[in-house]
Each structure stands twice: as C-alpha cells, then as structure tokens.
Amino acid sequence: MGKAIVITSGKGGVGKTTTSANIGTALALMGKRVCLMDLDIGLRNLDVVLGLDNRIIYDIVDVAEGRAKLPQALVKDKRFDDKLYLLPAAQNTDKTALQPEQVKEIVDELKPDYDYVLIDCPAGIEQGFMNAVAGADAAIVVTTPEISAVRDADRVVGLLEQHPLTEAPRLLINRIRRNMMQDGSMMDIDEITHHLGIELLGIIFDDDAVITTSNKGEPIVMQTDNPASQGYRNVARRLEGETVPLMKITEQEDTGFWHKVSGWFHRG
Amino acid sequence: MQAAVLRGTQNGYDLVLKQSASLDQVLVDLKALLENLKVDPQTMDAKVSLDVLTEDRILTADEKTKIEQLVAGYPRFEIHKIAANVITLADAIQLRERENVHLLSKVIRNGQEVVMQGDVLFLGTIHEGGKLRTSGNIFSMGSVAGILQAGYPDDESKLIMGNLQTAQQVRIAEQFDIVEPAQLTDSRQTIAYVNDLHVLSYGKLEQLKKINPKLYNQIGGI
Numbered sequence: 445m446g447k448a449i450v451i452t453s454g455k456g457g458v459g460k461t462t463t464s465a466n467i468g469t470a471l472a473l474m475g476k477r478v479c480l481m482d483l484d485i486g487l488r489n490l491d492v493v494l495g496l497d498n499r500i501i502y503d504i505v506d507v508a509e510g511r512a513k514l515p516q517a518l519v520k521d522k523r524f525d526d527k528l529y530l531l532p533a534a535q536n537t538d539k540t541a542l543q544p545e546q547v548k549e550i551v552d553e554l555k556p557d558y559d560y561v562l563i564d565c566p567a568g569i570e571q572g573f574m575n576a577v578a579g580a581d582a583a584i585v586v587t588t589p590e591i592s593a594v595r596d597a598d599r600v601v602g603l604l605e606q607h608p609l610t611e612a613p614r615l616l617i618n619r620i621r622r623n624m625m626q627d628g629s630m631m632d633i634d635e636i637t638h639h640l641g642i643e644l645l646g647i648i649f650d651d652d653a654v655i656t657t658s659n660k661g662e663p664i665v666m667q668t669d670n671p672a673s674q675g676y677r678n679v680a681r682r683l684e685g686e687t688v689p690l691m692k693i694t695e696q697e698d699t700g701f702w703h704k705v706s707g708w709f710h711r712g
Numbered sequence: 713m714q715a716a717v718l719r720g721t722q723n724g725y726d727l728v729l730k731q732s733a734s735l736d737q738v739l740v741d742l743k744a745l746l747e748n749l750k751v752d753p754q755t756m757d758a759k760v761s762l763d764v765l766t767e768d769r770i771l772t773a774d775e776k777t778k779i780e781q782l783v784a785g786y787p788r789f790e791i792h793k794i795a796a797n798v799i800t801l802a803d804a805i806q807l808r809e810r811e812n813v814h815l816l817s818k819v820i821r822n823g824q825e826v827v828m829q830g831d832v833l834f835l836g837t838i839h840e841g842g843k844l845r846t847s848g849n850i851f852s853m854g855s856v857a858g859i860l861q862a863g864y865p866d867d868e869s870k871l872i873m874g875n876l877q878t879a880q881q882v883r884i885a886e887q888f889d890i891v892e893p894a895q896l897t898d899s900r901q902t903i904a905y906v907n908d909l910h911v912l913s914y915g916k917l918e919q920l921k922k923i924n925p926k927l928y929n930q931i932g933g934i
C-alpha cells in the first residue's frame with residue numbers, strides 16, 4: 445500500500461508543480477512506483493513540466509465522472525520504465541468540478557498499485573485545496589524564503605492542523621539563493637523552520653537550470669550534478685526514511701579556472 | 713402540605729414553590745393561595761412584590777410564563793424575579809469559563825482566531841495574522857506577533873499584560889492600537905488598558921494600582 449502525499453503551499457508560484465515533478469521523478473529513479481496527480485484543474489501544467497502534455501487522452505474529471513476508467517487516464521512516462529505515471533488535470537472545467545470524496549476515491553484506488561501518490565495542489569485554500577488534501581496521508585508544504593510565502597505557508601499549516609492527516613506536515617524551502625542567504629538579506633532557513641514549527645524535509649537552491657530543463661519537459665533531477673537536483677534527490681531519500689544531512693548554504697562551488705589557480709596558492 | 717407557600721422576609725415576600733410537588737399541583741395550590749389573598753382592587757394600597765423561589769427545580773420558559781400569567785390575574789401581586797437554587801450544566805460551564813483563568817498554550821497561526829471566555833494566561837505563540845480574543849483579561853507570557861483582544865465585545869475595564877512589543881495590534885473592547893515597531897519596550901511588564909478618555913494606553917506593572925484599582929485589590933493589593 446502506497447502513501448499519498450499532497451504538495452501544497454497556499455501561495456502560488458513557489459514551485460509546487462516543479463517540486464511535485466522532481467520529487468516524483470527522483471523517487472522513480474530510485475526504483476519506486478510513483479503516480480503524480482495534478483489537481484490544478486483548469487490550469488494544469490504538471491504534464492508540461494514532465495513533457496507529457498501531448499499524450500493526454502483523458503483527465504481526472506473524466507475519471508471522476510465515469511467517462512473513463514482510471515487506467516485509461518493515466519499517462520505513462522516512458523523514460524522511467526513503468527515507474528512514473530501522471531493523472532492529468534482537466535483544462536476546460538473549474539475547480540468545483542471535483543468533490544473531495546471523488547478525489548479520495550481515486551487516491552484510494554491508486555494507492556495499492558503505487559509506492560507514492562503525489563498530489564499537486566492548486567494555489568489558494570478554497571475547494572481545490574480541500575480536494576487535494578482529502579485523500580492525502582501526508583503533506584509537504586512548499587515555501588520560499590520570502591515573507592509572503594512564509595505567511596501563506598503558516599496559514600496552510602494551520603488549516604492542515606485543523607484537519608489533521610495521518611502524518612504531520614513537513615516543510616520544503618524552495619528557491620534559496622545562497623549568496624543572499626549568506627549575506628543575511630534573505631530569511632534564514634532556521635528562522636523559517638522555527639517560525640512555522642514543522643519538520644524541515646529539505647531545502648532546494650535556486651538554479652537557472654530548473655527553468656531551462658522544465659521548459660524542455662525534463663525535470664531537473666535528471667541532471668545529476670546540479671545543486672537543485674541534489675536537493676530534490678535528498679528530499680526523495682528522506683521520504684524513503686534515509687537520514688541525509690542538509691546541504692550547506694556556504695558551500696558555493698566555484699570550479700572556474702582562476703578559482704583553481706588561486707586554490708594552489710592558498711593551499712600552502 | 714401546600715405546594716406554594718408565601719413567606720415574609722425582611723425585604724418583602726418570598727413565594728416558595730415546593731420542588732417535591734408536581735408543577736400542576738404547584739399551579740393549583742398557587743391559585744388557591746392567591747384566591748385567599750384576593751382583595752378588592754379599590755381598597756388595595758401598594759402592590760406586593762414577590763420573589764418566586766423554585767428550590768431545586770429549574771423552570772422552563774413555558775413554565776415561567778404559566779406562573780407569570782397566573783399571578784398577573786391578581787392585581788395585588790407582581791413578580792419581582794423567579795429564582796432557583798440550581799443552574800443548568802450549560803450555565804455552570806459558562807460561569808466557570810467566565811470566572812476562571814484559562815491556560816492556553818498553542819500556536820495560533822496566520823488566519824486563525826482563538827476565542828476564549830474569561831481571563832487567559834497565554835503561554836503559546838501567536839504568528840503574524842493570528843488572533844486571540846477573550847471576554848476577560850489576557851496575561852501573556854508567550855510570544856505574540858499577531859493580535860490580542862481583551863474585554864470582547866465591550867468591557868473596557870479589561871487589561872492585557874505581557875510583552876506586546878512584537879504584536880501587530882492590541883485591542884480592548886472596541887478600542888484598538890496598531891503597535892508601531894519602536895513604540896513599546898521589550899518588557900513582560902507592559903500593561904495595555906483603556907483610560908478614562910476611552911483611549912487605549914500603555915503602562916507598567918508597577919502602575920497597576922493606579923490603572924485598575926479593582927483588579928489590583930482583587931489580586932491581593934490592599
């Protein structure tokens with residue numbers, strides 16, 4: 445029996461969809477069977493980030509309303525050898541097209557066949573949020589080191605505490621800029637974690653490659669040496685119960701030629 | 713034994729309705745009693761005011777109306793109040809809520825509002841956008857970055873004590889103050905209160921006697 449994890453944030457644009465795609469891909473690369481569920485009805489884009497947008501035949505609303513069977517709607521990602529599937533969102537309906545019970549039913553149907561069901565939650569805390577949370581066992585709250593995102597995360601944690609899931613929500617801090625955090629112009633990781641009072645699941649460094657890769661429909665975790673990719677893979681390992689230390693903010697890798705040359709002089 | 717008994721006291725008359733009798737019996741006996749005491753309205757001097765005591769029985773609104781209607785038929789008498797020795801569990805709980813100091817230790821997050829009755833000793837954390845509201849005083853030992861409201865909805869005699877430096881707003885009854893960054897000192901002994909001009913102001917714990925003599929006396933001052 446798999447575990448259903450909702451990826452939520454309250455605020456839009458903090459990287460819920462990117463996070464869902466990358467954690468899902470990272471878990472699939474570890475050999476886990478993963479189903480990604482896009483619940484951002486009307487504004488679906490998890491399929492685009494995964495490069496699966498051209499393969500959609502049916503969507504989640506078709507399944508909920510009985511126009512298609514669940515296996516028919518699932519889109520297989522061929523890159524991952526039967527490990528990664530996507531249940532796409534509908535585009536021509538709004539968030540009220542689904543009811544929490546319907547979502548729960550679909551999640552419960554998926555759970556026996558997969559190790560992880562990752563639910564990509566829409567922004568906001570209305571019906572779409574309620575739908576996404578309905579079937580979940582656990583939650584990952586995504587935030588960025590910005591006051592507005594942290595405030596909204598606080599609100600969402602409050603809502604999750606009011607309707608507790610099986611597991612307490614965990615925090616993922618996205619888009620960390622190492623230089624800004626080092627010189628103190630960005631909110632500190634400890635400060636955010638302490639403020640929200642939930643367990644920190646991982647930190648992801650901001651990286652240009654996240655945008656370029658997702659534009660190509662290829663999640664960043666497939667580039668092994670990228671720091672953002674590393675962050676997502678660490679999160680996946682922690683979900684699997686491994687103890688992985690947090691990546692260091694200070695370890696700014698500079699592999700340029702002059703850096704190496706100056707390294708020789710400093711070594712003595 | 714009569715189910716309705718009239719008793720003279722220093723302050724007037726008590727009409728005791730025995731709890732051991734059924735209400736129907738009480739009404740019958742009460743009618744008989746009032747009939748006996750009936751006088752001609754012309755010769756009547758002052759009205760007799762009755763305190764109706766129902767012993768350990770709580771009358772419902774309907775039952776109260778029945779008794780009031782019955783007494784209303786006799787112009788010599790009027791009901792001052794109807795009282796029982798007992799209260800309902802719901803009233804008792806409310807009373808306890810109102811009179812006690814409640815310990816509250818929780819995280820009130822952005823968008824959440826915790827509503828309490830009576831005085832609150834707050835040991836938790838209020839995040840920005842969170843709100844704690846009570847009808848009594850608030851004594852805060854926790855960290856407050858949100859909104860505190862005491863004396864809700866309209867009791868301006870209530871106080872808020874604690875470190876209010878980081879709060880967003882302090883409200884007492886209908887008065888409120890937006891706490892500016894450098895307005896208050898970082899002290900647990902800050903008191904927020906409503907002054908005689910109905911303006912929310914701040915003081916220190918040592919001024920409590922002056923600020924709110926009633927509370928000061930109640931908690932052990934002389």
